[in-house]
Amino acid sequence: MPQIDAAERPDVSTLSYEQARDELIEVVHHLEAGSTSLEDALALWERGEALAARCQAWLDGARERLDAARAGDGQPAGAPGGAG
Helix, strand or coil: CCCCCCHCCCHHHCHHHHHHHHHHHHHHHHHHCCCHHHHHHHHHHHHHHHHHHHHHHHHHHCCCCCHHHCCCCCCCCCCCCCCC
């Protein structure tokens, strides 16, 4: 992962699930390589934590949407006998 100034990185809250996941994978690989200074490693770890939280928020939102879609009769919308 090339060193990018924190100001040049997109705000985590603007990332899609896939963007956050892909960047998180890069962060983990970079940290596992162990070729960074302690300061850079801490910055990467903090970014990774924020990215992981963003991914979890997306997954939680998806779960809520699925639960809401199934709330009517236990069937997904559009399923035979379902509410869609």
